[in-house]
Amino acid sequence: MQQVKHAGNTNSADSTVVKVVSVESSLTWVSPAENAVFKITQDAELPEIVFEFRTQVAGDYKWSWTIEWEAKVSGLRERARKGNVLQTFKESGSFVCSARSWTVGFSEKVLGGTLTVEVSVGATTLKRAIVIKGQNPTAQSVATYIATLDDMTGFEKLLEQETNSKHFINFDGEPIVAFDKGFGITQMTNPVPNYEQVWNWKANILAGSSIYKDKVRIAKKYLGQAGRTYTDDQLRHEVFSRWNGGSYHEWDKVSASWVRKKNLLCDANTGNIGWSMDNEMNKDKTQAQLRERDKDTYSKGSKGQSDDHPWQYQGVCYADHVLGK
Known part of the structure; x- marks a missing residue:
């Protein structure tokens, strides 16, 4: 019998058991x-x-x-x-x-x-x-x-x-x-x-x-703008702050030097959350008071920020946390 591709194999002998093997059944x-x-x-x-x-x-x-x-x-x-x-x-x-x-x-x-x-x-x-x-x-x-x-x-x-x-x-x-x-x-x-x-x-x-x-x-x-000088430590803080978001320093005209932004208070229990003390809702409050007011909204991310809970993600707080200040 002619062998047919995809059909398997057989024979013409009398009284023999014919085993037909499908090519597709052997595909595995x-x-x-x-x-x-x-x-x-x-x-x-x-x-x-x-x-x-x-x-x-x-x-x-x-x-x-x-x-x-x-x-x-x-x-x-x-x-x-x-x-x-x-x-x-x-x-x-x-x-x-x-x-x-x-x-x-x-x-x-x-x-x-x-x-x-x-x-x-x-x-x-x-x-x-x-x-x-x-x-x-x-x-x-x-x-x-x-x-x-x-x-x-x-x-x-x-x-x-x-x-x-x-x-x-x-x-x-x-x-x-x-x-x-x-x-x-x-x-x-x-x-x-x-x-x-x-x-x-x-x-x-x-x-x-x-x-x-x-x-x-x-x-x-x-x-380094306007020929101003800075230390390696200041550069490190500035870089780490900007990695998370925003500058770390501001120029102080009185001392003619770079200083940490003065209007920011950080929640020391977190890695990068803080408050702008220029906001009327935050003025004259301690870190503990602000944390107690806002802590339940942290887990919501930016959706937890509101007029009643004006906390922010702060690069300054991040740099302070990472560098141990």
């Missing part, structure tokens, strides 16, 4: 297991993940992949995330080849989330999904990487303040996400980080370093 995944979990290395490298299938059909196969991650607020605490999806990150690709296996790669990007791979063989399509999670770098790895970047003195202090130098929540292996869409070890918000900058702690730091260097440049220009 070899690896990886459905919903298998893989982890990005501590050094921010993808693990080796090989998608392989078995078939008797020769020819070119159509492969496609999609990786996706839905970002939910985590904070810094090790617990399950709650609330709505803040942002969805997604990338995809496709290719045709004769190989029956594919080693996962995203054009040298390090991405995490749910990876779904499909391969079309004839009229049949195989589909399989896995999960890629992250692992936090060691403190030494972070310090070593920062040391390779120019003009980054003090940056490690910011990372300690922002995320305790963590990039992922260990509970779920996903990047840290703040309510204001701050992502990863540097809590990048603006410019909005891309998919890799969210998942690759080195890419996150590199992007953050550009912002930091820009803050240093602006701080030096501000403090």
